[in-house]
Amino acid sequence: MKKIVSLVGARPQFIKEALVGAYASTQQKWDHVVVHSGQHYDANMSDIFFSELHIPRPKYFLGVGSGTHGAMTAAVLKATEEVLLAEKPAALIVYGDTNTTLAGALAAVKLHIPVVHVEAGIRMQPATMPEEINRVVTDRLASTLCCCSELGKQNLAREGIEKGVWVTGDIMYDVFQQMEHLFVTKDVCAPYGLSHDGFIVFTLHRDYTVDCPVTLKSILQELGEVQKNMGLPVVWPVHPRVKKRIREFGYEALAQKFIVVDPLGYVELMSLIRAACFVITDSGGLQKEAYYARKRAVVLMPDSGWQELASSGWNIVSPPQEKRLCLDCMRVTEHCPYPQDVYGNGTAVIRIAEAVLDTVAATGSKI
Numbered sequence: 112m113k114k115i116v117s118l119v120g121a122r123p124q125f126i127k128e129a130l131v132g133a134y135a136s137t138q139q140k141w142d143h144v145v146v147h148s149g150q151h152y153d154a155n156m157s158d159i160f161f162s163e164l165h166i167p168r169p170k171y172f173l174g175v176g177s178g179t180h181g182a183m184t185a186a187v188l189k190a191t192e193e194v195l196l197a198e199k200p201a202a203l204i205v206y207g208d209t210n211t212t213l214a215g216a217l218a219a220v221k222l223h224i225p226v227v228h229v230e231a232g233i234r235m236q237p238a239t240m241p242e243e244i245n246r247v248v249t250d251r252l253a254s255t256l257c258c259c260s261e262l263g264k265q266n267l268a269r270e271g272i273e274k275g276v277w278v279t280g281d282i283m284y285d286v287f288q289q290m291e292h293l294f295v296t297k298d299v300c301a302p303y304g305l306s307h308d309g310f311i312v313f314t315l316h317r318d319y320t321v322d323c324p325v326t327l328k329s330i331l332q333e334l335g336e337v338q339k340n341m342g343l344p345v346v347w348p349v350h351p352r353v354k355k356r357i358r359e360f361g362y363e364a365l366a367q368k369f370i371v372v373d374p375l376g377y378v379e380l381m382s383l384i385r386a387a388c389f390v391i392t393d394s395g396g397l398q399k400e401a402y403y404a405r406k407r408a409v410v411l412m413p414d415s416g417w418q419e420l421a422s423s424g425w426n427i428v429s430p431p432q433e434k435r436l437c438l439d440c441m442r443v444t445e446h447c448p449y450p451q452d453v454y455g456n457g458t459a460v461i462r463i464a465e466a467v468l469d470t471v472a473a474t475g476s477k478i
């Protein structure tokens with residue numbers, strides 16, 4: 112059996128890896144070696160996903176931790192190169208748009224190891240956003256590009272990338288479907304004194320939003336208005352980056368108005384979303400997960416990579432600078448027909464595995 116290395120490092124990647132690794136192993140498709148960069152390292156940002164989603168212990172933990180973009184990317188690049196030289200895999204799988212994704216892809220292509228990019232072809236403004244830079248460069252480096260929808264394929268074609276492109280559907284939908292029986296809504300509401308459909312789930316983590324004191328303050332003030340006007344309590348699992356900024360900027364009093372909790376595991380967060388009235392987020396993954404849970408989302412970003420959800424009206428893009436949060440939260444509670452099967456039917460992993468095996472057969476590893 113050929114050996115494939117799968118590189119993860121941040122929360123959304125653990126979720127995707129869970130199914131790709133399980134499928135490769137149970138179906139004996141390839142020898143699957145998991146490498147964890149250590150970009151996310153807190154127990155509730157990392158370990159909890161491994162235990163909940165039954166991901167085997169990674170063979171390598173690179174322990175890169177936090178740092179500037181350059182320092183983090185360089186650390187993952189260097190450490191991944193060592194792993195690839197030792198393992199000599201037939202391909203490297205990377206996921207999404209993090210610094211780990213970009214660094215891994217770069218290490219592999221320089222060693223002539225083909226790169227499979229899962230969640231390829233997403234494009235959004237601003238182009239200077241770190242995640243956008245990571246996505247665009249990784250797509251250029253990858254020889255196999257797995258897109259969640261036709262839109263990803265079209266975005267790549269516009270940039271002249273047509274070879275090795277697969278429309279696989281979204282692996283996060285596969286995971287959601289397979290775990291759905293665990294999302295017991297009743298249990299999750301009780302500890303917070305919430306009622307079904309009677310609260311909002313809110314998350315925030317983008318650096319260009321939370322690192323700016325003016326933007327963060329205005330979002331928290333607007334969110335306070337939403338909570339008061341709509342009579343819906345806000346549950347906020349706070350990302351470590353935001354926790355630091357709240358302390359630094361002295362915004363504790365603003366944050367205290369909400370039900371502030373530590374970052375949640377996958378099952379608890381999905382259960383909360385299923386029970387919520389709607390979601391407010393700047394997370395790419397959560398926008399889609401809200402849709403899978405049949406809940407609408409206000410997307411607190413200048414743009415959304417998940418254009419299908421925005422253009423169908425299901426999700427509403429609300430750029431923080433435009434200060435439309437109150438209005439957009441009212442709009443998101445109005446009726447909107449559910450857009451069916453936008454990102455496949457929950458069998459993306461089968462197509463992704465096909466793409467991986469096709470890559471290996473076509474190119475092999477020259478290492």
Ligand code: UD1
Nearest residue numbers: 121122150151152153156177208209210241242316351352
């Ligand atoms: C990263 C990804 C983003 C992804 C997100 C998911 C990049 C550029 N960004 O953003 O695409 O959507 O993960 O959550 O790769 N920290 C901790 N504990 C941890 C992890 C981080 O305290 O376990 C702190 C770090 O010290 C840092 C901050 O959180 O101050 C940000 O972490 P980082 O990994 O740089 O980026 P995210 O904002 O999580």
